[in-house]
Amino acid sequence: MRSVVTVTTIIVNVLSMIGLIVGVLLHSGRGGGLSDMFGGGGAAALGSASAERNLSRITTVLALVWLLTVTALGILLSQ
Numbered sequence: 001m002r003s004v005v006t007v008t009t010i011i012v013n014v015l016s017m018i019g020l021i022v023g024v025l026l027h028s029g030r031g032g033g034l035s036d037m038f039g040g041g042g043a044a045a046l047g048s049a050s051a052e053r054n055l056s057r058i059t060t061v062l063a064l065v066w067l068l069t070v071t072a073l074g075i076l077l078s079q
Contacts, residue, residue, distance in 0.1 A: 006076050013069035016062050023059035028052060 002076070006073070009069050009072050009076065013066060013073060016066040016069060020059065020062040020066055023055060023062055026055055027059070
């Protein structure tokens, strides 16, 4: 049972890590960033500020999930 929890936690950790990397890369920096590549129709409908705000929220949630899974793995693997 413990190995199933550990493997599930590792899978969630890796998926949140990949999502976090993508989320950070999609943020617009000083020059617009990669989010301008996908901003054609979707950003015009939602508004650029709204899309950036939602992306920030998603990235924050993914960072929290990653932090919690790293902590859980530390506890699971130390026992």
